[in-house]
Structures are given as structure tokens and as C-alpha cells.
Amino acid sequence: MGIKERKEKHKEDLRQRILDAAKELFLKDGYDATSIRKIAEKIEFSPTTIYLYYKDKADIMYALHQEGFKLLSGQFLVLQHVHEPFERLKAMGRVYMNFALNNPDFYELMFIMKEPIEFVKAHCQGEEWEEGEQAFSSLTMTVEHCKAAGYFTKFDTTTFALNIWSLMHGLCGLKLQGHLDHMASTKVELFEGGDLMEVTFAGFVKMLEGLK
Incomplete structure (x- = not known):
């Protein structure tokens, strides 16, 4: 696997981790109580990283949908x-x-x-x-x-x-x-x-x- 392929795989893996964490929090705590910061804390990344993939939590919810x-x-x-x-x-x-x-x-x-x-x-x-x-x-x-x-x-x-x-x-x-x-x-x-x-x-x- 080349450097480009590894970077793409890393992006997809991180995107999936964001979705999985958000799904768990949405269902456990509710949509309103879930924030980008909470999602970021769950996957141990900064909120800024999540904003590279999704513009807000509504965008994340729709991606799960x-x-x-x-x-x-x-x-x-x-x-x-x-x-x-x-x-x-x-x-x-x-x-x-x-x-x-x-x-x-x-x-x-x-x-x-x-x-x-x-x-x-x-x-x-x-x-x-x-x-x-x-x-x-x-x-x-x-x-x-x-x-x-x-x-x-x-x-x-x-x-x-x-x-x-x-x-x-x-x-x-x-x-x-x-x-x-x-x-x-x-x-x-x-x-x-x-x-x-x-x-x-x-x-x-x-x-x-x-x-x-």
C-alpha cells in the first residue's frame, strides 16, 4: 500500500470512528445533549479534527442516516x-x-x-x-x-x-x-x-x- 492509499485509509478510518462515536452518543444521551466536543473526547481527537470532516453535528447525524x-x-x-x-x-x-x-x-x-x-x-x-x-x-x-x-x-x-x-x-x-x-x-x-x-x-x- 502506497503513501496516498495509506492516507486515504486513515481518513476513512477516522471518518468511521467519528460516525460510530456520534451514533453511540446520540442514542445514549440524545441529539441535543451531544456536542462536537463530546464526540471528539470519545475518539480522543480535537474538535477541530472533526470539523475537517463534518461542518456540524447535524451533518454527522445525516451521514449516519x-x-x-x-x-x-x-x-x-x-x-x-x-x-x-x-x-x-x-x-x-x-x-x-x-x-x-x-x-x-x-x-x-x-x-x-x-x-x-x-x-x-x-x-x-x-x-x-x-x-x-x-x-x-x-x-x-x-x-x-x-x-x-x-x-x-x-x-x-x-x-x-x-x-x-x-x-x-x-x-x-x-x-x-x-x-x-x-x-x-x-x-x-x-x-x-x-x-x-x-x-x-x-x-x-x-x-x-x-x-x-
């Missing part, structure tokens, strides 16, 4: 090879659930905390919100393909896709915040022999199947 969407979009991309559209839709739901459960930190930054979307509204006006558009367009395209196969024909594509996302987000949010597990523990007689998240998802899929 983008990183999470890249992970999710990459997992959705694999599903393009599932040709039967309804099977692809079910697979998308499962991928979304698994992403939330396996990456709860990113999920909170992407879909629960308000600061990233406030950054989008403030800085992406008149421009396409690329990472969000790509994720949602994957869903709307799949819903459109399902309609061509005879599913959901009485519904508007975008509205129906938004309803699907809303339900999946609600399910994942309830799970991550502990509400779903609490429900399972207090209603044991209703959910014996199955994971409540899986039972709920299966019920949602069955409902969608009935809309053909």
Missing part, C-alpha cells in the same frame, strides 16, 4: 431476483423486520429520531432525497407489480405502499421499544407457541393475500 439507508437498500436490492411479486413483497417485509431487529441503532436514527428528517427538510429542498426515495420506490414498484398480478387492484399504489410501510414500522417500533414483548407476556393464552412478531406478520401477510 445515509449509512443506514445504504445498508437497508443493499438488502432490498438482492430481492430484485425474486420474480413473483407477492413473494418479493413478503420477503421485503421480512428483510425490513430483520434489519430493524439486527440494527436497532440505525433503525432509530432512520425512522424514529426527528433530527435526520429535519436536516432533509432544511437542506434537500428542491432536490431528491436519494436514499429515502430509493427505499420507498422499491416498495412502490413491488406493489405495482403485485397489482399487475391481480393483487390490490382497487387501491392507489403509493397510498397502499405507505400503508404497508406504516404497519411494518409500527410492528418494528413496538418490538424495539418492548411493547410487543410486554403484550405477549400479559396475553400468554393468545400467543402460546409462537413469537408475537412472527404471528402478527403472518396475519398481515394473510390479510394481504385476501386482497387479490
